[in-house]
Amino acid sequence: MLPEVTATRYVTPLREGGSLPGIVEADDLGTYVMKFSGAGQGRKTLVAEVVCGQLGRALGLRVPDLARIQLDPVIGRGEPDQEVQALLKASGGLNLAMDYLPGALGFDPLAFETDAAEAGRVVWFDALINNVDRSWRNPNLLVWHGELWLIDHGATMIWHHNWPTAATAAQRPYDASDHVLVTFAPDVAGAAAELAPRVTEELLTAVVADVPDEWLDGEPGFDGPDAVRRAYVEVLLERARGIGDRITIGERSTAAPSQAPEWVRVRLNVKGKGAK
Template structure:
């Protein structure tokens, strides 16, 4: 089994804000001369959005889905001092230290369900993933998928794992049917959920889940709303995922029921 590793880069240039994102991500350049879409820990949902982005993206990659490379992106204390936009300068100041970035897919086009076709197997894989991680943000209004080199790439998993915004109810959320799957843009094509479940249950082992979770930086786990130490928070994510896997028939049946109402 390949061990999860993320490269770390130093952000060297702020190019432009990407204002279509609610958390004001930015296009930046790093010291490896590549461009990235940078997600800031100082934005709206703070490090929880970065954790969701990281876990969701790495689980997707583990399952064989295409996701732009994720890297830890370091913002130096002096970075952004010359930025003229006061809102952006405040965001940069609040995000000093370790952030998360995705490799920029230059020339990629937004997935359009009216134009682009996805086969039933791939659609089922993506719907299953989003039901597992409770991703509320892959809808007709905001597909969060790109077409790059004629292939489908998944982006923006920061709205996943919404249980961590109500930390006291994490056990209840772990076995929820995830009714919001009814809004998933690929649900009409997702006719192979049971077959995909059998395959993915073999791939997404407890060891692999722990491997992914253990890489979360401790500085992202210093939350105001809980005094739980970082290791306990990591374990909560592990147990959330294990319980959802053990009870996958709950979210599969929910998705199948929602699909029947669509077709």
């Protein structure tokens, strides 16, 4: 089970994310980035953060430590922003926190280099969880103490928003053409050989056990939280078996020019809008 803390002070909102996470201090004297249960994306965003964050850490990727965090909305009563006030009021009780990395910088592929092996591991992992939100438009990567850290996994595992499609989703390919690390020649084959055998039923069962029951309870079509956890295990286990062979890198569409910025097109040697 994830450790649990209680928020003691709301510091400031982080307006980079669509769910409006906030920086808070907790009773363990730690500082965290809180993801709120009352945000527009709902509790499935928190479920995705737990499943993907814990799975990434288990596979050796750098993901900030996660914790359950209790929130009393009264701690934000001095916040002048009405949107933030409404979010806090809607999120009383259990929320998700991730360790705040002080001084971390947003990843810039023009300023920070990574090798093909690490790029391959991140691309393979994003393919496994069907992450549509690690593109050059929105990297969701931080550089902290010179190392790459993965954040923001709320927009992953799209199938859990429509469970009847989950079996099909397990076989769905992954287009990595817009992935922020694609210009570093990711060694996807090497990553698949290293990581796929480690995604076992036992590992996935341990990972999904960290999701609180109250974020899974009442899911339509399931008898209870344990049945939902089993569904996550089955899809991810099946997806891990062959996703390495279903990752594509290249122009997103042959019917239209690439919309990527020029530096991406130059590295990939593809034509953009207006090119001849």
